[in-house]
Amino acid sequence: MISPGATRVRLGALDDLPPREGRAVTVDGERIAVFRCDGGVRAVSNACPHAGGPLADGVVAGDTVTCPLHMRVVDLRTGDVSDCAGRVRVHDVVVEDGVIYLVRPEPGSEAHPA
Numbered sequence: 001m002i003s004p005g006a007t008r009v010r011l012g013a014l015d016d017l018p019p020r021e022g023r024a025v026t027v028d029g030e031r032i033a034v035f036r037c038d039g040g041v042r043a044v045s046n047a048c049p050h051a052g053g054p055l056a057d058g059v060v061a062g063d064t065v066t067c068p069l070h071m072r073v074v075d076l077r078t079g080d081v082s083d084c085a086g087r088v089r090v091h092d093v094v095v096e097d098g099v100i101y102l103v104r105p106e107p108g109s110e111a112h113p114a
């Protein structure tokens, strides 16, 4: 459910994103990787926290993507990265009438790390 005040940004047609592939998009200056996984469409920041690898170019398996630079595995549901203390930012996505939308939270509603 989208919270009141949240906005949606159209990313493209679901049919244009083949299963188990990623696409890089830019929203409000942020590079985002969008994937069509076994569990649905997922979106995360398109920079691996290890050394900035382009996650959209990685290999998708289940709900994970393997970074093409050093092969660390990113969980696209949680943002956890194997063998790395950093995490990838996970974005909310909805698919409606065959269109993928990124859900942007209401300004000021995002949690910030302590």
Ligand code: FES
Pocket (backbone or CB within 6 Å): 048, 049, 050, 051, 052, 053, 067, 068, 069, 070, 071, 072
């Ligand atoms: S940059 Fe992704 S594993 Fe090193």
